[in-house]
Amino acid sequence: MQRKTILICFFTLSWVTHGQESTEGNLVYEELDSVQQVIHTLEKSFQKMTVTDGIANAFAHFSAPDSQLNRNNHLIKGKEQIFEFYDNVMYSHAKVDWEPNRIVVGKGNDLAYCQGNYVWEIPDKDGKLKTYEGIYLTIWKKQPDGSWKYVWD
Secondary structure, eight states, X not given: OHHHHHHHHHHHHHHTEEEEEOOSSSOOGGGSOHHHHHHHHHHHHHHHHHHHTOHHHHHHHTEEEEEEEEETTXXXXXXXXXXXXXXXXXXXXXXXXXXXXXXXXXXXSSEEEEEEEEEEEEEOTTSOEXXXXXXEEEEEEEOTTSOEEEEEO
């Protein structure tokens, strides 16, 4: 049910956008509108925090109270569970990097999604880093205090 709700939200957001769609590929920050620039800056700050403060802290910090992650077809809900998911030895030795390729903002300027490419380096049982690459989609929502937090990743 919740997965269906997220998909409906995503497709609704796609239909109600109003020309605030960046082109796919390498984004040129100066060519983005002001809300896209905010989302781009958040994505970069989020990624940087994974290096400076750890993956668990970064994923918890940028999450909304009602955020959800889909990891291995398992929903992880809320800041606390997100922190707990990443707060382990494996992720303390992991590295993650990503690059936003597309940012789309809803008409109300209170929802946006960002898609791009990611690279995880996660240690295997012998401690050797194994690389995983893919495409991510993060949905951002403007919070009552004016800040932006992700609600889906």
